[in-house]
Amino acid sequence: MPSLRHRVRTIALQALFELDATDHAPDEVVARWIAEELLPPEGERFLRQLVFGVWEHYSYLDRIIEEAAPSWPVNQMPGVDKAILRIALYEILIDEAEKTPVKAVINEAVELAKQFGSDNSSRFVNGVLGTVVTRYIEGYSE
Numbered sequence: 001m002p003s004l005r006h007r008v009r010t011i012a013l014q015a016l017f018e019l020d021a022t023d024h025a026p027d028e029v030v031a032r033w034i035a036e037e038l039l040p041p042e043g044e045r046f047l048r049q050l051v052f053g054v055w056e057h058y059s060y061l062d063r064i065i066e067e068a069a070p071s072w073p074v075n076q077m078p079g080v081d082k083a084i085l086r087i088a089l090y091e092i093l094i095d096e097a098e099k100t101p102v103k104a105v106i107n108e109a110v111e112l113a114k115q116f117g118s119d120n121s122s123r124f125v126n127g128v129l130g131t132v133v134t135r136y137i138e139g140y141s142e
Contacts, residue, residue, distance in 0.1 A: 012050040
């Protein structure tokens with residue numbers, strides 16, 4: 001059975017994909033997912049943190065993605081890949097509360113890409129995240 005955090009990241013991926021593709025309000029999207037998924041309080045908190053954190057910083061996150069993958073403009077990137085990268089980069093570069101280990105975030109992102117993305121998504125996500133952490137995380141090595 002997947003961990004609560006993996007389940008929440010999966011829900012966050014779906015919520016962010018929806019937000020990116022529609023003009024739905026983030027509050028309404030998150031509230032609907034919470035009602036449908038019956039998450040425990042810690043899951044609800046983590047979901048809100050991920051979705052609202054990513055949504056608040058998406059333009060910064062997109063600039064980081066474009067720097068790491070200049071041949072793939074974010075507006076042409078598959079929505080699933082974009083949402084996965086935004087979540088992972090938010091956790092790695094911005095989220096001060098959770099402090100999830102970088103390797104764990106990358107592993108989760110690659111798993112989400114394998115589960116929801118195209119055949120090449122997991123390699124692409126892994127490559128972008130690897131490039132970003134070597135540029136932005138001091139002393140990081142795989």
